[in-house]
Amino acid sequence: NAGxxxxxxxxxxxxxxxxxxxxxxDMNHEYMSWYRQDPGMGLRLIHYSVGAxxxxxxxxxxxxxxxxxxxxxxxxxxxxxxPSQTSVYFCASSYFRxxxxxxxxxxRLTVV
Amino acid sequence: xQSVAQPEDQVNVAEGNPLTVKCTYSVSGNxxxxxxxxxxxxxxxxxxxxxxxxxxxxxxxxFEAEFNKSQTSFHLKKPSxxxxxxxLYFCAxxxxxxxxxxxxxxxxxx
Numbered sequence: 001n002a003g004x005x006x007x008x009x010x011x012x013x014x015x016x017x018x019x020x021x022x023x024x025x026d027m028n029h030e031y032m033s034w035y036r037q038d039p040g041m042g043l044r045l046i047h048y049s050v051g052a053x054x055x056x057x058x059x060x061x062x063x064x065x066x067x068x069x070x071x072x073x074x075x076x077x078x079x080x081x082x083p084s085q086t087s088v089y090f091c092a093s094s095y096f097r098x099x100x101x102x103x104x105x106x107x108r109l110t111v112v
Numbered sequence: 113x114q115s116v117a118q119p120e121d122q123v124n125v126a127e128g129n130p131l132t133v134k135c136t137y138s139v140s141g142n143x144x145x146x147x148x149x150x151x152x153x154x155x156x157x158x159x160x161x162x163x164x165x166x167x168x169x170x171x172x173x174x175f176e177a178e179f180n181k182s183q184t185s186f187h188l189k190k191p192s193x194x195x196x197x198x199x200l201y202f203c204a205x206x207x208x209x210x211x212x213x214x215x216x217x218x219x220x221x222x
Contacts, residue, residue: 004155033210035212040121040214041214042116042118042202042212042213042214042215043156043202043204043210043212044212045209045210045211048209058209059209059211090155090156092155092156097206097210098144098163098206100158100161101148101156101158101210102158103148103155103156103157104155105153105154105155106153106154106155
């Protein structure tokens with residue numbers, strides 16, 4: 001059982017560069033979401049999706065884009081990286097919004 | 113504004129003693145309430161959740177949580193702590209979106 005797979009595990013970007021964080025789940029979950037984790041701030045919701053073709057903004061969406069073309073995949077795009085986006089990013093999935101969420105192992109991103 | 117508060121950054125407890133990790137919330141309506149645990153360099157793992165019904169919810173690894181509507185609290189408890197319980201614990205609530213607390217580091221000393 002792969003569960004939720006995030007790639008890459010680590011990434012260093014220069015300011016202004018773009019990149020995509022990948023997230024895939026094999027549990028046929030409808031609900032997927034992206035969070036960032038910063039010290040002392042817990043997890044903050046960036047974007048979420050309730051199913052293929054449907055996405056919405058979370059608490060801190062600025063600077064990030066998402067798409068959901070399939071049930072399995074939910075990539076997160078940084079359009080022009082900024083040092084403020086240095087964080088650990090987690091993808092999660094669940095059968096529906098209020099169900100138990102399964103988290104990936106995270107991507108540690110540093111923007112210099 | 114919706115919010116979740118975990119007032120203690122760190123909780124220290126001796127192995128074998130009971131533990132409590134506190135959580136209060138400020139969310140309109142009747143939210144679902146969750147506890148998750150995070151071990152170093154890992155993603156979060158689900159422990160338990162409250163939807164409705166009995167105010168005492170039992171979860172994984174011997175943890176339980178007590179819901180108190182009047183105090184808008186959802187404290188995590190365990191009768192006898194283990195060294196292996198040492199981790200970062202997050203409280204979360206959901207109504208239309210998920211809101212997480214800032215986390216509490218639990219240290220269980222032998």
